[in-house]
Amino acid sequence: MRRRPALRSSTRSSEVPVAASAAWRVVASGQDRPQWYADATPFVVRAGVDRALGGAGRRWRPPGKPVLTTGDRAGFWVVEEADHDARRLVLRADVRAPGEVRLEASVTPLAEDRCRITLRVSFAPAGVLGRAYLVTDLAAREVVTELAQRRLLADVRRGT
Numbered sequence: 001m002r003r004r005p006a007l008r009s010s011t012r013s014s015e016v017p018v019a020a021s022a023a024w025r026v027v028a029s030g031q032d033r034p035q036w037y038a039d040a041t042p043f044v045v046r047a048g049v050d051r052a053l054g055g056a057g058r059r060w061r062p063p064g065k066p067v068l069t070t071g072d073r074a075g076f077w078v079v080e081e082a083d084h085d086a087r088r089l090v091l092r093a094d095v096r097a098p099g100e101v102r103l104e105a106s107v108t109p110l111a112e113d114r115c116r117i118t119l120r121v122s123f124a125p126a127g128v129l130g131r132a133y134l135v136t137d138l139a140a141r142e143v144v145t146e147l148a149q150r151r152l153l154a155d156v157r158r159g160t
Contacts, residue, residue: 002012002014002016003142007028009123010120012118013114013117014117016114016115016117016156017113020109020115021144022105022156023107024087025113025153026155026156027105028067028082028087028105029066030062030067030069030072030124031062036155037091037105037148038062040148042143042144042147043075043076043148045103046093046144047059047076050076056094059076060074060076062075067082076094086155088105088106089106090104091103098127098129099124099134101123103121104118104119119149120145121148
């Protein structure tokens with residue numbers, strides 16, 4: 001797994017022995033069942049923190065269709081972009097935060113039966129509180145990205 005931390009984003013990239021089309025079906029799955037983007041441990045914890053801070057801590061169920069589309073809601077995410085041709089998914093967190101939290105996932109074909117899965121969690125701060133949060137949240141964002149990538153890879157390998 002390749003790790004790329006930065007002040008505003010944390011990225012993980014992994015090569016897997018799975019065809020890109022099969023991996024994408026898991027990454028962008030909108031089926032109404034446990035999904036990596038809603039049920040990975042760090043996202044469940046974050047929803048609880050949101051509720052504790054007076055937010056909604058939303059737990060929207062996945063929409064119950066084969067793949068997510070722009071505008072869908074699942075977990076505490078709103079799908080900002082679901083580009084199925086480019087195999088790129090951009091989710092925005094609907095949580096209490098001093099800025100915007102985004103989760104981007106992409107699948108890049110490397111060979112007929114091999115692809116690269118990249119996951120990026122980013123934070124765009126708003127105001128002074130947001131800038132302070134940006135610095136203090138870096139370690140936590142690294143852990144969230146690592147655990148979410150591991151869950152996503154496990155789901156892709158299982159084909160779920």
